[in-house]
Amino acid sequence: VQLQAYGGGLVQAGDSLRLSCVGSGFTFSTYAMTSWFRQAPGKEREFVAGISWSTSSRYYANSVKDRATISRDNAKNTVYLQMNSLEPEDTAVYYCAVRRYGYINYDAASRYGYWGQGTQVTVSS
Secondary structure, three states, X not given: OEEEEEOOEEEEOOOOEEEEEEEEOOOHHHOOEEXXXXXXXXXXXXXXXXXXXXXXXXXXXXXXXXXXXXXXXXXXOEEXXXXXXXXXXXOEEEEEEEEOOOOOOOOOHHHOOEEOOOEEXXXXX
């Protein structure tokens, strides 16, 4: 199982970015949830958004729910995170992760078994 996250970069406040998480060696449909987390310097890793593969339910952190959209492309085995109206507080390394079973505590990083390497998002004011 490998996850490759990319699409980060240096942007200005108010800009948009689309992050991609490409899966290889498995298909996302065999895992209950795929989520994005982020970690800023000196802070704990925090949940950003998640999608249930079987129900297509989407979950968002309060801090991004009006600015983020998580989506998937089954044919490309890819999950996306569209972030709009970026703020300096969004600066972090963004990780995608998959969870094999269940949806309880979907925002808990400890519930996810596989992680991508992360992509840096830096938002300047």
